[in-house]
Amino acid sequence: MSIKHEEWMAEHGFSYENEEVKQTRYQIFKDNVQHIERHNQEGKHTYKLGINKFADLTNEEFLAKYARGSVPSFKAPSSNQSSFEYKDMKDVPPSLDWRDHNAVTPIKSQGQCGCCWAFAAVAAIEGIEAIRSGKLTQLSEQHIIDCNEERKGCYRGRTDHAYEFVRKNRGLASDIDYPYTATQGVCANNKPSSLSSKITGFSCVPSSNETALLAAVSNQPVSVNIDPKLLHLYQSGVLTGDCGINLDLHHIVTIVGYGVSENGVDFWLVKNSWGLGWGEDGYVRVQRNIDAKEGMCGIAMFACYPNV
Template identity: 50%
Template structure:
C-alpha cells in the first residue's frame, strides 16, 4: 500500500512538472510569435505609407494584411533558402496582392486571331548576321526612353511595341521620341485595350494608320477610351512593317537584339516575377507566355551567367529600376520564361 502511494505521488510530481514545462514552452512560443506578428504589422503600416495605400474599411485592411503577411513570408523564405541563387526578391508595391490579382491586373498578352497583314511581312533580315558584340545595352546608345508604368491595365502589349518603335526611330534618325501607347489602346480595334493584346496586330495597325503620334500629344490614362482621331492623325514616326524572329531560337533573337530592341512575350505569372528585385532570373517561370516586354540588350555577369536585358512596363520602382534580367542560352525550348517563343521587331526605311 505504501509502495502504491509512493508511486502515485511520483506520478503527480511528474505531471505537475510536465504542466509547468508546457506552460514555459507555450510562453516562449507566444513571446516569439508576438514580436514577429508585431514586426510584420509594422512593416505593413510602413509599406502603406511608402506606397500611399489606403483601404476602405477595417475588413479590407485585415484581408490585405493577411495577403501581405503571406507574401512577406514567401519572400523571406525564398531569399534565405536561395541565398546562392543569382537573383533576389523584395517587398514591393504588389505586396498586398494575391498572385492571381497580380496576373490579372498586370499581364496582358492575348494572341487571339492574327489577321493576315495587308502587306508581305519581310523575312528575318538578320539571319546571316554572324559577328555580334559580346554585350549590348541599347540604353547606353540613347535608344531607350524612360521606363513607363501601365498601371492596373493589361496594356503591356502596347508598351512593348512602342518601346521597339521608339528605339528603331532613334537608331535610324538619331532622335529619341516618347511615343503614344494610349493611341494603340484607344484606336486599335483588333486589340482588347486593358484586357490584353498582341504585338504583331499593333505593328499592323500602326502601318495601316500611317504611323504613331507622341506621348505628349496623346498621353496615357490607364484605361481604354474613345479613339481621338485628330490626335492620332498627328503622326510623329512611321514604320514600314515588322519582321518575326524564328520561334524558339535564342541565337536568332541574339542576332536581332544586336541590331535593335525586340518585342517579346514571356511567362510572368509567378511570385518570383511579382517580387523580383535584382539579379539574373534563372527560374520560377514556365513557357506559357502571358506578358509582353522589350528586350533592349544582353550580356554576361562576372559569374559567367548569360542574360537578356529586358525593359518592363511596371514603373521604375519595380525590379532593377524597372528592368530585369533573364538567363540566356538555356537548354529549354522557347528559352527561359518562353522569351524566345514569339518575338518581332518593327522595320523602318529612312
C-alpha cells in the same frame, strides 16, 4: 510586421475599404515578406526578391491582374509580316545595352490597364526610330490603345496589331500630344506623327531560337512574350529557375540588350511597364542560353520587331 505593412501602405498610397479587407491583405503581405526573406537568405539564387507594390497580392491574384494583357502573336501569317532579315548574322557584340546608344526612353507604368502589348510595341518603335534617326522621342501608347482596329484596349492585345496600326496610320503621336490615361478612350486620330521614319510592317524572329533572337536584338529592341509567374516580387539579379511557359499567362515586354552578369550568367535585359519601383528600376534580367529551346519564361517563343 504590422508596422512594416503600415509603412508600405503609406509609401504606395494604399488604403482599404474596411478593416476586414485590411486584415486579409495584411496576412497576404506577411506571407509574401516571409517568402521574400526565406528566398534571399537561402543564398543559392541568382536573383533577389523584394517588397514592391504587388506585395499584398497572392501570386494568383497578381497573375490575374497583370498577366491578362497579352495574346500570343503570329500564329497566322500577315500580308505585312516581312521575312527575318537577320538570319545570316554571325558576329554579334558579346554584350549590348541600347540605353547606352540613346535608343530607350524612360520606364513607364501601365497601371491597372492590361495593355503591356502596346507598351512593348511602342518601346520597340521608339528604339528603331532612335537608331535610324538619332532622335529619341517618347511615343504614345494611348494612341494605339484608342485607335487600333482590334480595339482590345486594356483587355489583352497583340503587338503585331500595334505595329499594323502604326503602319496603316502612317505614324504615331508623341506621348506629350496623346498622353496615357490607363483606360481605353475615344480615338482622337488627329494628332501629328512624331515619327521621322516610316513603319512598313513587322518581322517575327524564328520561334524558340535564342540565336536568332540575339541577332535581332543586336540590331534593334525586340518585343517578346514571357510567362510572368516569377516576376511578382522580383527585385534584382538574373532571373533563373522554373519559370514556365504558360501561354495563357503571357506578359509582353521589350528586350533592349543582353550581356553576362558578374556571376557569369548570360542574360537578356528586359524593359517592363510596371514603373520604376519594380525590379531593377523597372527592368529585369532574364537568363539567356538555357537548355530549353523556348528560352527562360518562354522568352524566345513569340518575338517581333517593327520594320522601317
